[in-house]
Amino acid sequence: MSTAIIEDAYIATVSGAEHSRGHVVITDGRIARVGSGPAPDIPGARRVDGSGCVATPGLVNTHHHLYQWASQGLFADATLFEWLVGSYEIWNRLDADVVSGTTTAGTSWLALSGCSTVSDHHYIYPRGRGDIAAAEVEAARRTGVRLDLARGSMDRGQSSGGLPPDGVVEGTEEALSGTAAAIDTYHDPSFDSAVRVAAAPCSPFSVSRELMAGAAELARDKGVRLHTHLAETTDEEEKCQKEFGQSPVEYAEELGWLGEDVWFGHGVHLSDAAIARIAATGTGIAHCPTSNARLGAGICRVPELLEAGAPVGLGVDGPASSELTPLSGEMHQAIMMARARSGPQALSARQALHMATLGGARVLGRQEELGSLEAGKLADIALWRVDGFGHDAIDDPLVALTFGPPPRVEHLFVGGETVVEHGQLRTVSSGEAARAGRAARNKLLQEVSR
Numbered sequence: 001m002s003t004a005i006i007e008d009a010y011i012a013t014v015s016g017a018e019h020s021r022g023h024v025v026i027t028d029g030r031i032a033r034v035g036s037g038p039a040p041d042i043p044g045a046r047r048v049d050g051s052g053c054v055a056t057p058g059l060v061n062t063h064h065h066l067y068q069w070a071s072q073g074l075f076a077d078a079t080l081f082e083w084l085v086g087s088y089e090i091w092n093r094l095d096a097d098v099v100s101g102t103t104t105a106g107t108s109w110l111a112l113s114g115c116s117t118v119s120d121h122h123y124i125y126p127r128g129r130g131d132i133a134a135a136e137v138e139a140a141r142r143t144g145v146r147l148d149l150a151r152g153s154m155d156r157g158q159s160s161g162g163l164p165p166d167g168v169v170e171g172t173e174e175a176l177s178g179t180a181a182a183i184d185t186y187h188d189p190s191f192d193s194a195v196r197v198a199a200a201p202c203s204p205f206s207v208s209r210e211l212m213a214g215a216a217e218l219a220r221d222k223g224v225r226l227h228t229h230l231a232e233t234t235d236e237e238e239k240c241q242k243e244f245g246q247s248p249v250e251y252a253e254e255l256g257w258l259g260e261d262v263w264f265g266h267g268v269h270l271s272d273a274a275i276a277r278i279a280a281t282g283t284g285i286a287h288c289p290t291s292n293a294r295l296g297a298g299i300c301r302v303p304e305l306l307e308a309g310a311p312v313g314l315g316v317d318g319p320a321s322s323e324l325t326p327l328s329g330e331m332h333q334a335i336m337m338a339r340a341r342s343g344p345q346a347l348s349a350r351q352a353l354h355m356a357t358l359g360g361a362r363v364l365g366r367q368e369e370l371g372s373l374e375a376g377k378l379a380d381i382a383l384w385r386v387d388g389f390g391h392d393a394i395d396d397p398l399v400a401l402t403f404g405p406p407p408r409v410e411h412l413f414v415g416g417e418t419v420v421e422h423g424q425l426r427t428v429s430s431g432e433a434a435r436a437g438r439a440a441r442n443k444l445l446q447e448v449s450r
Contacts, residue, residue: 006050007038014354024373024379051387052387054401058116058370059115062119069102074086091124092168095129101436103136105436109433112423114326116419117360122150134185145414148364169206231247231274232265264285270300290330291315331353383412390407391404
């Protein structure tokens, strides 16, 4: 057996207990013991000094678009719909090489911000551009983070009243068969799996009723989860009301898209009735505060969702709509957004950490495996340094973590394996990841300019 011990750290289990000076014992990729005081003497164990650090579960990113690393900084003053229309013309040139580079860069950046699991909503699959899903899975494996591949799709181009150009979308059956193939090839339902796959049509304004309903049937037949964008902007609300005579949540429910196996990206514009239905059905929400602010979409009603009992996690969203926001920074943003809207008791430091860890694990259906520091769970653990300039004047380590600047990740374990150590990647190098991201961006933009 291989054993590692984190000792002399502030331990935030998220499941309840906090230990001001405690330890975590890791054995064969799982947490064997969590407690206060000195760590046990285990011959041959690797010991990790946690003094000056706070140990938390690895962060869980519930909504991302890794391919967007290659289109950062564009359409900086656009609304969501304007930003999408401009971006589609660029993303249509994606290929497997570009996605390999963006995944390497994106997952590396996330790991450096304490993220051990990322759900990536990829819905652009241009024909004849290589095996994009395979490229993404392999790149994430090299980085060492867990990947939840939300295999997206669009079948409703502009000629059918949708938002994306016709050249970007798949046919309905093509989208469903592509999703089924990704599930059959990559989905691993085991307790410690590194790759899960979800069925994830993009959004009501880019997907037909047939694809939405078909994806729900496919997912339940294969025992995987369902994901889509929903209720992100007032434009979407107006489009749904005009076209379907329903709100986005009412439309989703009619098509079988509410339930404990479903989560929505954003959920910004939700009525009291919609929040009640989401909570009652156990449907999850991926809250992406920075992206929602960057695109002027609005502020998700997180306090009301949490009060109602809905599962809520955090997401960075794509780097093209939140640029290089670290997932740890989304905890800070979530607190500030909630308080700006509803006052200083709207969201606490510990609630934000819960959303970034156990809340996110619940949204992805992995709460039995991930999201808290408990014996038997997977050893996905982030160790944050909070004793330096910018944090050492704050007594509460979790306030330092969430109210202060994102601290350095001293160590990130994923399944007991070291991914980050002393602020540096130990799987791929930061230099390699940066070069991969730049090369992907250069290749994509050169393709567009031809």
